[in-house]
Structures are given as C-alpha cells and as structure tokens.
Amino acid sequence: MLEKRTTSHMKLNKEFQILPIGDLFCAASPEYQGVIRLSESGAHIFNLLSEDTTKAAILDALCARYDAPRETLEADMKEILNQLREAELLDE
Amino acid sequence: MIKIKVAGHVFGLENKYDFVRFMCRGYLCDDVPEVVFTLSDSELAAFDNFNKPEVREFYALHGKIANWLLPHDTLLFHGSFLALNGEGILFTAPSGTGKSTHARLWRERFGDRVTMINDDKPLIAINKPRITQITQIENDRLILNNGQNARPAHGAGFDFNKQESLKLASRVLDMKTEDRFKINQFSDTFVDFVSENKSEKSVKSVVEENSCVVYGSPWCGKEGINSNTSAPLRCIVVLRQAAENTIRRLMPKEATAQFLYQALIPNDDFALRLKALDLIGRLAQLPVYELGCTISQEAVDLSYKALQTHE
Numbered sequence: 255m256l257e258k259r260t261t262s263h264m265k266l267n268k269e270f271q272i273l274p275i276g277d278l279f280c281a282a283s284p285e286y287q288g289v290i291r292l293s294e295s296g297a298h299i300f301n302l303l304s305e306d307t308t309k310a311a312i313l314d315a316l317c318a319r320y321d322a323p324r325e326t327l328e329a330d331m332k333e334i335l336n337q338l339r340e341a342e343l344l345d346e
Numbered sequence: 347m348i349k350i351k352v353a354g355h356v357f358g359l360e361n362k363y364d365f366v367r368f369m370c371r372g373y374l375c376d377d378v379p380e381v382v383f384t385l386s387d388s389e390l391a392a393f394d395n396f397n398k399p400e401v402r403e404f405y406a407l408h409g410k411i412a413n414w415l416l417p418h419d420t421l422l423f424h425g426s427f428l429a430l431n432g433e434g435i436l437f438t439a440p441s442g443t444g445k446s447t448h449a450r451l452w453r454e455r456f457g458d459r460v461t462m463i464n465d466d467k468p469l470i471a472i473n474k475p476r477i478t479q480i481t482q483i484e485n486d487r488l489i490l491n492n493g494q495n496a497r498p499a500h501g502a503g504f505d506f507n508k509q510e511s512l513k514l515a516s517r518v519l520d521m522k523t524e525d526r527f528k529i530n531q532f533s534d535t536f537v538d539f540v541s542e543n544k545s546e547k548s549v550k551s552v553v554e555e556n557s558c559v560v561y562g563s564p565w566c567g568k569e570g571i572n573s574n575t576s577a578p579l580r581c582i583v584v585l586r587q588a589a590e591n592t593i594r595r596l597m598p599k600e601a602t603a604q605f606l607y608q609a610l611i612p613n614d615d616f617a618l619r620l621k622a623l624d625l626i627g628r629l630a631q632l633p634v635y636e637l638g639c640t641i642s643q644e645a646v647d648l649s650y651k652a653l654q655t656h657e
Binding site for chain 1: 598614616626
C-alpha cells in the first residue's frame with residue numbers, strides 16, 4: 255500500500271488559479287466555492303498538481319527549490335495533500 | 347421603490363415591506379439610481395435564516411448592494427469603524443471578540459470627538475495605488491507632485507491637497523508634525539517646501555499609496571450604530587482577547603490571512619470572488635496591527651497610539 259502511494263499518480267480534479275494576494279497565495283476556481291490559502295511552497299505544489307504527477311516527483315521538485323531538510327518538505331507536502339483529499343480535490 | 351445613497355452610489359430598492367424604508371431612513375435620497383434591485387424568490391430564500399420576511403428582504407438587498415459594489419472597488423468588511431476628529435480606525439475580529447466593546451471604550455474616552463460610522467459591516471472603498479511623485483531637491487527641500495496617474499479618491503478628503511502632501515512628507519522624512527515645514531510654493535498639483543530640520547534620509551522618487559475611504563450604511567449590527575458619513579481609513583486593528591494589553595504591526599501576509607475571514611467573498615460568482623481577493627490584498631498594504639487586549643482604557647491607549655502614528 256505504501257509502495258503504491260509513493261508511485262501512484264495524482265492530479266487536481268479542478269482547474270485553479272493561483273493568485274498572489276497581499277504577500278500570500280490563494281487558490282480559487284470557478285468550479286470550487288471558497289478560497290484556499292497557501293504558503294509559497296503550497297502554491298508550488300498546487301502548480302505541480304495541475305498536471306499529472308507523483309508524490310516522489312513533487313518532493314524532488316520541492317527539494318530542488320527549497321533549502322530545507324527533505325523530511326520537513328515531505329511533512330509539508332503530506333499536510334497539503336491531506337487537506338486536498340479532505341476537500342475532495344485530488345484524483346489519485 | 348425607495349432610493350438610497352450608500353458608499354457614494356445611488357440604489358433603487360424594490361421593497362415589499364416598509365421595514366426596509368424604516369431601516370434605510372438615514373440614507374434616503376432623490377437622485378436617479380445607478381441600479382435598481384428587485385429580489386427573486388430564490389434570492390430571498392438564501393436568507394431564510396431570518397424568520398421575518400421583512401428582515402429577510404432587508405438583508406437580501408444588502409447582499410445585492412455588496413456584490414454590486416465589488417467591481418466599484420468597494421468591499422464589505424466585518425468590523426467596527428469609527429473616526430476620531432475625522433481620522434478613521436477599523437476594529438476587526440471574529441464575532442464575540444469585543445469589537446463593539448472596544449469601540450464603546452473609545453466613545454467613553456473621547457466623547458463627541460468620536461463618530462461611530464458603522465459598528466458591524468462598514469463598506470471600504472479601496473483606491474488603486476495613488477502615485478505621488480517626490481523629488482528631493484536638497485536634503486531639506488522637497489517637491490511633491492500628484493503626477494499624471496493620480497486621481498482623487500472616492501468621497502471627500504483625499505484629493506491632493508496641502509494637508510495630505512505634508513502628511514506624506516512628514517512620513518517620508520520621519521518627522522512627527524507638520525509645523526516643521528515652510529512652504530515655498532503650492533498649487534493644485536504640487537507643493538514645494540523646505541523642512542526646518544535637514545533630513546538624514548534620502549527619499550525615494552516615487553511613493554505609492556493605497557487610499558481607502560470607509561462609509562457607513564444602514565446594515566450595521568444589532569445595536570443599530572451607524573452614521574451616514576465617511577472617513578479616510580488610517581489603520582486597521584485586529585483584536586484578540588488577552589490577559590495583557592500588547593500591540594504589534596502585522597505583515598501584509600498576516601493581515602491578509604486575517605482579512606480572508608472578515609471580508610465578503612462571494613461564493614457564487616467567480617469574477618466577484620477574484621475581485622474581492624484583489625481588494626483584500628490591497629487593503630492588507632495599509633497599516634494593520636494586532637491588539638491583544640483586555641476591556642480597559644489601557645487597551646484604548648494602545649489602539650489610539652496606532653491611529654496617531656498614521657494620521
């Protein structure tokens with residue numbers, strides 16, 4: 255199961271616009287009521303998820319971009335993915 | 347139909363109940379409406395948390411007005427707005443934190459000098475950044491020019507004028523009062539002046555400012571505290587209940603995170619939602635503070651100091 259999760263593909267099931275709002279990032283979509291508040295790395299993950307990707311690919315991209323321990327970035331990523339799952343915005 | 351003027355715009359309201367006229371009595375006018383609102387059954391149904399049909403109608407019309415105002419750069423915001431000697435301060439917080447209580451403490455402290463403009467849902471007209479060109483001739487002499495991109499803000503009090511220019515200059519030069527300036531020349535579009543003290547600072551050539559004006563409206567919370575007037579918004583204070591009184595300036599990022607919960611963001615219209623977000627981002631560029639406060643005059647000392655800093 256764990257193996258399957260790391261290699262399985264995922265993608266946002268709605269098209270979102272990422273907007274810089276007052277030094278924050280927000281995601282909004284005509285297909286989704288409400289606004290999702292994002293950190294900078296969260297916005298980056300959102301962008302990656304606009305196309306078909308995997309957990310491993312997202313983590314690699316985060317590690318290349320941010321100077322932070324891989325474990326920290328992985329924890330951040332998992333948190334965002336869980337939020338998206340709860341909101342039923344993720345196809346996997 | 348009744349006609350009312352709110353936030354500088356004239357609305358026609360097709361009302362079934364006289365309650366709407368009664369609630370809007372301070373805002374009635376005879377001008378030609380820019381838009382007339384008639385409510386459909388489904389629009390009324392969205393407000394069925396109000397039992398009485400007349401109250402439902404009153405709030406459904408409010409929703410129509412607030413949505414219509416968004417493309418006119420005007421945002422409905424949850425908070426208590428008051429002006430002290432014409433300078434506006436907005437208190438915001440989740441319901442039950444004590445906005446109205448803090449505003450009441452201001453009235454107790456300053457009496458008639460305070461105007462309560464709206465105790466619950468003020469309307470904020472947020473102008474695009476106004477560009478004022480600053481030219482530093484010498485280290486004690488500046489020329490401020492309103493530039494070609496400048497336009498007067500909504501409502502009164504924000505046109506390029508001597509007082510505003512000098513306030514801007516005193517901020518740029520880190521000076522406290524306007525008295526330390528001597529004006530060489532002054533017109534509608536520029537002011538040329540010398541400060542008494544030589545400034546240590548080198549001035550940016552251009553300063554951009556968001557200028558906001560806040561309006562009262564008939565929709566103002568259960569106490570009915572409002573006045574049909576407006577005032578420039580100098581600073582926003584986010585209240586938080588605390589055991590001790592403390593104040594700190596919020597970064598635009600922190601302010602935005604708070605405002606996302608306190609501004610009207612329409613759910614059913616994507617274009618309006620984007621517009622609301624844009625306005626929230628602009629509003630977050632203003633001076634915003636977080637006040638951890640008790641119910642006390644000591645807390646008023648702190649929020650009063652915040653307003654004074656940005657007058």
